[in-house]
Every structure is written in C-alpha cells, then in structure tokens.
Amino acid sequence: MKSKEMMGMKKMRFLFEVLVPALLTGMLASMAEGRTHYYDFVLKETNFTRLCSTKSMTTVNDSFPGPVIRIHRGDLVYVNVHNQDDFGVTIHWHGVKQTRNPWSDGPDHITQCRIQPGTNFTYKVIFGEDQEGTLWWHAHSDWTRATVHGAIVILPTQGTTYPFPKPDGEHLLVLASWFAGDFNEEYEEYLSNQTGTSFDDIAFTINGEPGDLVACGGETTHRWLVDYGKTYLLRIVNVVVNSELFFAISEHNLTIVGTDGTYTKPRVTSYIMIAPGQTMDVLITTNQSLGHYYMAARQFVTFDPSITGFNNMTATAILQYRGNYPPPDVPSFPINLPLFHDLDSGLGFLSLLRSLATPEHPVNVPLNITTRMFVTASINKVNYTFEGTEVSHFAASLNNITFMDPTSSILLAYYRHTSGVYTTDFPDYPPSYYNFTGDTYPPPMSVLATKVKVLNYNESVEIVVQWTNLLGQGADHPLHLHGYTFYVVGMGRGNFNNETDPKGYNLVDPPERNTITVPKNGWVALRFLANNPGTYECFLRDHFQGCRNLFINHSQFFFTGVWLWHCHFDRHLIWGMDTAFIVKNGETPETSILPPPAYMPSCAVQSLIRLEDFQDSVELFNEINVN
Missing domain, CATH: 2.60.40.420 (Cupredoxins -  blue copper proteins)
Known part of the structure; x- marks a missing residue:
C-alpha cells in the first residue's frame, strides 16, 4: 500500500515539477510567437x-x-x-x-x-x-x-494592454474616395492627357457613405452609437486617392495616442489633419449632452484651387448617444473643422506629435548617420509634339528623376540577371540648387528613368525632402516608405538650411511614421536604420530549398527585394514621384532575406518591356525637358 502511495506521489511530483512547467513553457512560447x-x-x-x-x-x-x-x-x-x-x-x-x-x-x-x-x-x-x-x-x-x-x-x-487606460470600446472609420464614374476611366484620363479630372463626380466617404450633405446620402449615413460617460478608442484611416483631409467631431475633443501602427504621447486637439496612407488612433470621451453630433471630413487644399480645382464637399457621419431624448432636426456640425485652405491649421498640425519614448515603447533614432540624401520633390509639366500632335503632360519627380514603371518585376529582373530593367544610380542630391520655394525657378529638367538606391545592411540613413515650386503652384507630398518606419526628426518652412536646421532636430522623441507629408513651401527630415534586408546570396543549401528549385543549374545567385518609396497622391505616383531602395543582406541568416515562396504570379503574360525598348521615347522626353 505504501509502495503504491509512494508511486502515486512520485507521479504527482513528476507532473508538477516536470510536465506542468514544460506545458507552461510551451504555452508561453506559443503566446510569444503569436x-x-x-x-x-x-x-x-x-x-x-x-x-x-x-x-x-x-x-x-x-x-x-x-x-x-x-x-x-x-x-x-x-x-x-x-x-x-x-x-x-x-x-x-x-x-x-x-x-x-x-x-x-x-x-x-x-x-x-x-x-x-x-x-x-x-x-x-x-x-x-x-x-x-x-x-x-x-x-x-x-x-x-x-x-x-x-x-x-x-x-x-x-x-x-495599451499604454493608456483601457478604453470602454472602440470604433473604426475609413475615409475614402467615391467616383461616380469608372475609376479606371479616371486613371486612363490621367495617363492619356494628364490634365486632371472634374470633381463634380467625386465624393468623400466615411465607412463607405458620403453622408447627409450630398444628394441621396441621408438615409445611409454611417452612425456610431455610444453611451454617455465612456471613453472610446477611435481608429481612423485615410485611404482617399488624392487628398489630405481635415477631420473633427462636433463638440468633442480628440486625444491622439497613436499613428501608423506606433504609439504617441497623448495630444489633445479639436481636429486632425490626416494624409492618404496615414492612420490615427484617438481617444474620445462621450461627455456632452445626449444628442447627435456630426463627424466630418473635408479636403485640405494646399494648391491653388483656381488653377487645379478641388472637391468642396464635406463627408459626414453621425456620433449618436444612446438614450431617450427627442432627436434633433439636424445634428450639431463641428465648427472647429478647419476650412479647406487653412494652411496654418494644416501645417501646424504636422509638428504636433511625439513618440511615446518609454522602456516598453523605446525610441531608437539613428545618431551616427552613414548615408545622407537631399531629395527634391517636384511637379513638372512637359509640352512637346509627338507624331504631329501637340501634347501637354504633367510629370512628377524625386531629384529630377521621373520614375518609369517597368512592366516586369524589378525583383524578378534582379534575380534573373535581366539587364535594362532598372539602374542603381538614383542620385543622393538634385542636379542643381536654386530657390526651391521661390517664385522664379528653372525650367523642368526631369529625366525619365527607372533608377533605384542601394543601401548596405544596417546603414543609418537621413533623407531631407525639399518641396519645390517648379510650376508656381503645387500640393503637399505625403511620402510613404515600404518595409520600414522612420523618425521625423525635423520639419520646417522655406528652403532647408544644412548649417542651421539640423541644430533643431528632435532626436529624443520624434514621431515614428511610415507616411509623412512634405509640406508646401517646406521640408522634412527623416531617419531610419536600414535593417530590413532586400538582398541575399542564394547558395544551394537545404534551407534555401525554394532557391534550389528555381535555379538548380546555377551555383550562386544574388536575390534582391526592393522597398518602394513614393508619394501617396496617386496622381503624383503615376506621374513618376517614386523610387525604390535595395537593402543588402546582413552577415547572418537572421539578417538575411527569406527565400522566395514556391509560387509567384507569372510575368510571362505581361511582356517584359525594358528601357532600351523605349530608348527613342526616353531620349525624346529627356531632350525636351533639358532643352
């Protein structure tokens, strides 16, 4: 009897001392891995x-x-x-x-x-x-x-949990564009004559609905039901094709706590300005009288509307308190929503945010910069005769390079060693310096090419992006970097001064973004560590099985991935305001690019068009711009 009891006790001891800790370790590891x-x-x-x-x-x-x-x-x-x-x-x-x-x-x-x-x-x-x-x-x-x-x-x-008191609930708002016509036709219009588009058939939407202030919008206006005395986390995404937006909620303040998938120090504001590609997390406390309150979004216009035109409609949704009360005839409208052309409100908002900078959410700003770039963001206009027809085209550029999209994947071209698809000589500086924000400016000189920038692994990169006034008028440029977040260490109006402006950089708690607005008549300074590789040497080893399957007849290949950097106004993107970064591998498997998947969409059905195939057109385009 005693021996059985002893065996039972040993089993229990084994269970609690060996199996339970092992199970807990496995569970914790599973939780850590996600x-x-x-x-x-x-x-x-x-x-x-x-x-x-x-x-x-x-x-x-x-x-x-x-x-x-x-x-x-x-x-x-x-x-x-x-x-x-x-x-x-x-x-x-x-x-x-x-x-x-x-x-x-x-x-x-x-x-x-x-x-x-x-x-x-x-x-x-x-x-x-x-x-x-x-x-x-x-x-x-x-x-x-x-x-x-x-x-x-x-x-x-x-x-x-969150780095702020857990909210009582949350809600999501997606701010988008609505084209009454076919958006592919709008796209083709930009490609063919590039004279812009009519704004008569365009609206903004909040969660798919334009709201009460447009024809046929009232019955389907989006409503957010809330309880009095609660704090909610409101997640806002701007997916609009070509516009920055102001957003506000009538009689309710917004406390910004996050942007672009990172947390920020809390900042209380009566409105936000959000660019295409950006997200913003805000807290709202429902502490007003029971009623209906408009949530409203309207375009922030930094260009001359008399030249370009703009969408002057305001999208609305309704924040509606639960409870027994007579509904108002008309919801309260946010009088704090800035006007379309309120540059002070728009540009002033850009400098409002700071990173959280806590041990749990640290700031790792690169301090010893190894790669410096000064990049001009410009809108150009090209007039020329092509096959006897007068053509007027807009173009956009970074450092006077108008990016030409290949019809093959750059990634595919690299690892197949296909020449003529792109070059690796994107310039670190513009070809000339002038009064970038002045009223007098040189003629457009953009060069049509597919140029990319190569970075070594772990390089500390600083990019100063300078807005230019080449056409005498223009919009902000919300620039988005794929594969990375970056720290916005500086921002200012006028021309960047390399001697004085860096002295004002915020290297303590700068905001961390993936999309940032380059302000009209101004500049922005970004820093990031190039630690997300885009290239690796593919040796024929077991752990590169996908590589072996693709290239069994070759002893070694160099793979690359590219990280696109572009303006998130789609009209500027298709005009050529983009480039790409190739980031080399580190020295270990953990700092190297993953092998390709077993299957990628084929480019065979899309003819491989190379720069030399367009050489006559490229030379004509460049000759027109230079002369």
Missing part, C-alpha cells in the same frame, strides 16, 4: 449605389470598405487572394514591415507581377515585432485601391 490567421480575399465586381446612381466596381468579398484584419501583436497572417475580376491586381499591406519578406509586399512591377484574372496568390504578411495599432491594406495596381482597401487592427499582445 497565432497564425488565414483569410480569403475574393476580388470581383459588385454593384453599389451612391450619389443617386448605381455602378459596378471591384471589391473584396463584396464589401466597401473591405474586410478588417484583426490580430494581436506578434501574430502571423496568410491571405489567399482570388482574382475573379477582369483585370490583374496586387495587394499591399500598408505599414506592415514584412520583415525579411519583400516577396509579399505587393507593389505592382516592383516586387511582383499582377495576380491575373482567374488565378490566386497567397501573401505571407509578417508584422514587425514592435508594430501595434492601426494599419491598412489596399490594391497597389492602377487606381484599384479606390475601392479595394480595408483596415488592419493590431491589438496588444495577449496578456498585455
């Missing part, structure tokens, strides 16, 4: 009615906006995209660092070719270890992102 989520995105045409008319447009899973990806920090996501539409498409995971995985970043002709109709492709979405908050996803081919987009919500790691 969960894996699987999504299916089906792209197809769906009918929607807005502005008193019905049209068919491309959507994901029949929804506008598209489905929300909701995960915890540290989770992994696979998204299988099924293209049942009539056009090829790619999907970009905006703000997601895609650590060591540019294969799934998604920009058309940069890291992949399009997912063709009737085919599918699975993206592996790898978030940065420090990413938490609100990001988003969208199509990255033509202007399809006007209707193909959705939010990404990254909650704190399970068992942890």
Whole structure:
C-alpha cells in the first residue's frame, strides 16, 4: 500500500515539477510567437449605389470598405487572394514591415507581377515585432485601391494592454474616395492627357457613405452609437486617392495616442489633419449632452484651387448617444473643422506629435548617420509634339528623376540577371540648387528613368525632402516608405538650411511614421536604420530549398527585394514621384532575406518591356525637358 502511495506521489511530483512547467513553457512560447490567421480575399465586381446612381466596381468579398484584419501583436497572417475580376491586381499591406519578406509586399512591377484574372496568390504578411495599432491594406495596381482597401487592427499582445487606460470600446472609420464614374476611366484620363479630372463626380466617404450633405446620402449615413460617460478608442484611416483631409467631431475633443501602427504621447486637439496612407488612433470621451453630433471630413487644399480645382464637399457621419431624448432636426456640425485652405491649421498640425519614448515603447533614432540624401520633390509639366500632335503632360519627380514603371518585376529582373530593367544610380542630391520655394525657378529638367538606391545592411540613413515650386503652384507630398518606419526628426518652412536646421532636430522623441507629408513651401527630415534586408546570396543549401528549385543549374545567385518609396497622391505616383531602395543582406541568416515562396504570379503574360525598348521615347522626353 505504501509502495503504491509512494508511486502515486512520485507521479504527482513528476507532473508538477516536470510536465506542468514544460506545458507552461510551451504555452508561453506559443503566446510569444503569436497565432497564425488565414483569410480569403475574393476580388470581383459588385454593384453599389451612391450619389443617386448605381455602378459596378471591384471589391473584396463584396464589401466597401473591405474586410478588417484583426490580430494581436506578434501574430502571423496568410491571405489567399482570388482574382475573379477582369483585370490583374496586387495587394499591399500598408505599414506592415514584412520583415525579411519583400516577396509579399505587393507593389505592382516592383516586387511582383499582377495576380491575373482567374488565378490566386497567397501573401505571407509578417508584422514587425514592435508594430501595434492601426494599419491598412489596399490594391497597389492602377487606381484599384479606390475601392479595394480595408483596415488592419493590431491589438496588444495577449496578456498585455495599451499604454493608456483601457478604453470602454472602440470604433473604426475609413475615409475614402467615391467616383461616380469608372475609376479606371479616371486613371486612363490621367495617363492619356494628364490634365486632371472634374470633381463634380467625386465624393468623400466615411465607412463607405458620403453622408447627409450630398444628394441621396441621408438615409445611409454611417452612425456610431455610444453611451454617455465612456471613453472610446477611435481608429481612423485615410485611404482617399488624392487628398489630405481635415477631420473633427462636433463638440468633442480628440486625444491622439497613436499613428501608423506606433504609439504617441497623448495630444489633445479639436481636429486632425490626416494624409492618404496615414492612420490615427484617438481617444474620445462621450461627455456632452445626449444628442447627435456630426463627424466630418473635408479636403485640405494646399494648391491653388483656381488653377487645379478641388472637391468642396464635406463627408459626414453621425456620433449618436444612446438614450431617450427627442432627436434633433439636424445634428450639431463641428465648427472647429478647419476650412479647406487653412494652411496654418494644416501645417501646424504636422509638428504636433511625439513618440511615446518609454522602456516598453523605446525610441531608437539613428545618431551616427552613414548615408545622407537631399531629395527634391517636384511637379513638372512637359509640352512637346509627338507624331504631329501637340501634347501637354504633367510629370512628377524625386531629384529630377521621373520614375518609369517597368512592366516586369524589378525583383524578378534582379534575380534573373535581366539587364535594362532598372539602374542603381538614383542620385543622393538634385542636379542643381536654386530657390526651391521661390517664385522664379528653372525650367523642368526631369529625366525619365527607372533608377533605384542601394543601401548596405544596417546603414543609418537621413533623407531631407525639399518641396519645390517648379510650376508656381503645387500640393503637399505625403511620402510613404515600404518595409520600414522612420523618425521625423525635423520639419520646417522655406528652403532647408544644412548649417542651421539640423541644430533643431528632435532626436529624443520624434514621431515614428511610415507616411509623412512634405509640406508646401517646406521640408522634412527623416531617419531610419536600414535593417530590413532586400538582398541575399542564394547558395544551394537545404534551407534555401525554394532557391534550389528555381535555379538548380546555377551555383550562386544574388536575390534582391526592393522597398518602394513614393508619394501617396496617386496622381503624383503615376506621374513618376517614386523610387525604390535595395537593402543588402546582413552577415547572418537572421539578417538575411527569406527565400522566395514556391509560387509567384507569372510575368510571362505581361511582356517584359525594358528601357532600351523605349530608348527613342526616353531620349525624346529627356531632350525636351533639358532643352
């Protein structure tokens, strides 16, 4: 009897001293590694009615906006995209660092070719270890992102919480564009004559609805039901195609606590200015009288509207308190919403934010800079005769390079050693210096080319981006960097002064962004550490199985991934305001790019067009601009 009891006690001891700790260790490791989520995105045409008319447009899973990806920090996501539409498409995971995985970043002709109709492709979405908050996803081919987009919500790691008191609830607002016509026709118009578009058939939407102030909008206006005396986390995403927006809620302050998937020091404001590509997390306390309050978004205009025209409509949604009270005839409108052309409110907002800078959310600003770049962001206009026809074209440039998209993937061209698709000589400085923000300026001199910048692993990079006034008028430039976040260490008006302006840099708690506005008549300074590799040597080893399968007849290949950097005004993007960074590998497998997936969308159905194929057109374009 005693021996049985002794054996039982030994089993119990073994259970508690060995098995239980092992199980707990496994559970904790599993929690630390995160969960894996699987999504299916089906792209197809769906009918929607807005502005008193019905049209068919491309959507994901029949929804506008598209489905929300909701995960915890540290989770992994696979998204299988099924293209049942009539056009090829790619999907970009905006703000997601895609650590060591540019294969799934998604920009058309940069890291992949399009997912063709009737085919599918699975993206592996790898978030940065420090990413938490609100990001988003969208199509990255033509202007399809006007209707193909959705939010990404990254909650704190399970068992942890926010760096502010846990809110009583949360809500998501997606600010978007609505084209009454076919947005592909709008896109073709920009490509063909590039004279802009009429704003009569364009509206802004909040969660897919333009609101009460437009025709046929009142019955479907988005409503957010809240309880009195609560604090809510409101996640706001600007997916608008070509406009920065002011946003405010009538009689309610907003406390900014996060931007672009990072936390910020709390900042109380009566409005926000949010650029395309940006996200903002704000806290709102429902402490006003029971009633209905407009949430409103309108365009922030930094260009001359008499020349370009602009969308003067205001999108609205309603914050509605629960309770028994007579509903108002008209909701209260936010008188604190800035006017369209309020430059002081727009530009002043840009300098409001600071990083949290705590031990749990540290700031790691590069201090010893190894690569410095000074980049001018310009809008050009080109007039020339082509085949007997007078043509007037807009162009956009970075350091006077108007980026020409290849029709093959740069990524594919690199590892196939295909020459003539791109060059690695993107300049660190503009070809000439002048009064960039002045009223007199040299004639446009942009060069049409596909130039990229190569960075060594772990380089500390500083980029000063200078707005230019080449056409005598122009808009802000919201620049987005794929694969990274960066610190906005400085911003100012006028021309950047290399002697005095760096003395005012914030190297303590600068905001961390993936998209930042280069202000009209001003400049912005960015810093980041190039530690997300885009190249690796592919040796024929077992752990590079995908590499071996692709290139069994070769002893060594150098793979590359590229990280796109571009203006998030789509009209400026298609005019050429973009380039790409190639980041070399580190010295260890952990600092090297991951192997490619077993399958990538084929470029075979898209003819491989190289720079030499367009040599006559390129030389003509450059000759016109130089002369």
